[in-house]
Amino acid sequence: GQSLEQPSEVTAVEGAIVQINCTYQTSGFYGLSWYQQHDGGAPTFLSYNGLDGLEETGRFSSFLSRSDSYGYLLLQELQMKDSASYFCAVSATGGGNKLTFGTGTQLKVEL
């Protein structure tokens, strides 16, 4: 089967940098993606890593190490609006087109 682990909660102050880690176990791994979900909203795509290394998109960056089955999402210059849940998700085969989500990390940004 597949499993993904993330911290359940992270708290940081406005303007700070925060890193949300994700470790995964899966077979037929394609890549790791990240999603943001505000309370009452739908998950929205942030980034995807298919290869090792860092992908940067504005204030958000995502990193993948395939050999370590590990990735992280880095949020810089935190803003209050970044308070949300963040999910890592694994795209893998093993029976078909599968997109499996981690348990989610609740990020709280404080003044």
Added chain:
Amino acid sequence: DTAVSQTPKYLVTQMGNDKSIKCEQNLGHDTMYWYKQDSKKFLKIMFSYNNKELIINETVPNRFSPKSPDKAHLNLHINSLELGDSAVYFCASSQFLPGQGNTEAFFGQGTRLTVV
């Protein structure tokens, strides 16, 4: 235009009833999913369809029956609703890219199902 639309947004019903949730995507994607998000916000995959063929059924009770009349639509019918079915159900779609998998999924607004 809404990329992935699902209806209804809210659904309140009594135990034992049968209900359906509809989902449509206009992105031309070949893969569609149903996810269940419980009160702890865990996004659990229920079904995955590829070109209207069922690919994944994640040990979901057979009271849940997805139907895909074409690759742009994936509906979810639930029979004999139980209290534990109360959750938010999300439809999503993505395009499978050879060698890359499903890189980006687009989600519908969600259907908040409350069984009383």
